[in-house]
Amino acid sequence: MRKKFLLTIIFIILLGNVVIAEGFESNFVKAEVIDVENQSYNESKNQIVRVKVLEGDYVNQEIDIEYFTIDYSEYNFELHRGSKVRIRISKNEHNKIEANIMNICREDHLKLLGIIFLIAVIIFGRMKGLLSVMSLGISGIIIIKIMMPMILKGCNPVIVAIICSILIILISFILIAGFTRKSFIAILGTVGGTIIAGILAQTFTNLCAITGLASEEVTFLIREVGMEIDFKGLFLSGVIIGSIGVVMDVAMTITSVIFELKSQSPRIGFIKLMHSGLEVGKDVMATMVNTLVLAYVGGSMPLFLMFYNFNMSLSQAVSKEIIATEIIRSLCGSIGLILTIPLTSFIASIMVEDK
Structure with a gap:
């Protein structure tokens, strides 16, 4: 029984590592918002955000990005200091680093939900x-x-x-x-x-x-x-x-x-x-x-x-x-x-x- 338990835990850890490793791209990385400036043009809203890259080839670099909220879309969210986002990094023709915000970073919250699920399974299902x-x-x-x-x-x-x-x-x-x-x-x-x-x-x-x-x-x-x-x-x-x-x-x-x-x-x-x-x-x-x-x-x-x-x-x-x-x-x-x-x-x- 103990051997089965250990094998199961090892499998879950290895599975998590495989998923994380396969989902990583050097130019599509996680970043943290460290500063936000709200602006508005007519009826549209945008934010000038400064992010700190948390992984990849540009780790710890700070980049300024202009982000537009889009009503009635998956991009209808506002960013604030401390928000985690997924950004795509590239270099322009002048070899200058540019980045776009691709989405809000949700994996930390989903990991928490997954942990709650596992705890419930262990307590009641053993x-x-x-x-x-x-x-x-x-x-x-x-x-x-x-x-x-x-x-x-x-x-x-x-x-x-x-x-x-x-x-x-x-x-x-x-x-x-x-x-x-x-x-x-x-x-x-x-x-x-x-x-x-x-x-x-x-x-x-x-x-x-x-x-x-x-x-x-x-x-x-x-x-x-x-x-x-x-x-x-x-x-x-x-x-x-x-x-x-x-x-x-x-x-x-x-x-x-x-x-x-x-x-x-x-x-x-x-x-x-x-x-x-x-x-x-x-x-x-x-x-x-x-x-x-x-x-x-x-x-x-x-x-x-x-x-x-x-x-x-x-x-x-x-x-x-x-x-x-x-x-x-x-x-x-x-x-x-x-x-x-x-x-x-x-x-x-x-x-x-x-x-």
Whole structure:
């Protein structure tokens, strides 16, 4: 147990170091505001700020930068002495150092939030909680190091997503529950539910003629980056990856219930086990489907507000691709979750009988 604890802590530290090392660029650095002069021209506001570079080749150098606040944008914030910012440093034709403020520096606050999360996990989850954090970190590495590079190389995003999903499912269950009969059943149920969600998403994406080009992020990738990939497949890969978490939770819950029933009542038969799994699944489904759908709705609140403001009818709104994709994403994930319940109940009831 102590060895597992130490390995988990070492993994988290190494993961943090990898992320920090890979995110560093010598000309895109962290700086601290040491002086601010507020100015205004007509209705626009700007600030002349002096910053001290905190890292990189120009560490400890002081640079004056003119910063404009832009209403109704991500740059609608004012700077003050002590603010941490991200700046891009360059040299002009006269070899003079110039810099632009790219964004406010948020990582210190997010690190604090991450520490609070880890403390909560350690207090209430103990070793299981730490292993779940380790599993989450490995999932992130798989997505960043395997899935993203393969998609950028032109591989089919759907196939890549399925392979990476299976990897994530295998590693997560084995890490958290060990390679036991219970985890094997949960793996089968999760893979089955995820594949069902993927097949449904593929079918209705084709039926609804989804292009995958409706979002601003995709427009940016095409116009600014010049990226040429299968954006429809990219959307489908997002549906598959997005459905894993809740499906894993449902599969493990159903499996654990059936195994516990069998251990408490060894003579209980397949039919009763199956029925118990389905009954528990109904209660789990009611909350999980709500959680899944509301998570997608919550992430699209500005979008729904826009359509509400334009007084669009329901039929007009759902015909918009940007709305249709959210409906496909949430409903296909929910159906995959629902069908995981009978699938896992059936597999667990058969395999626990042979125990």
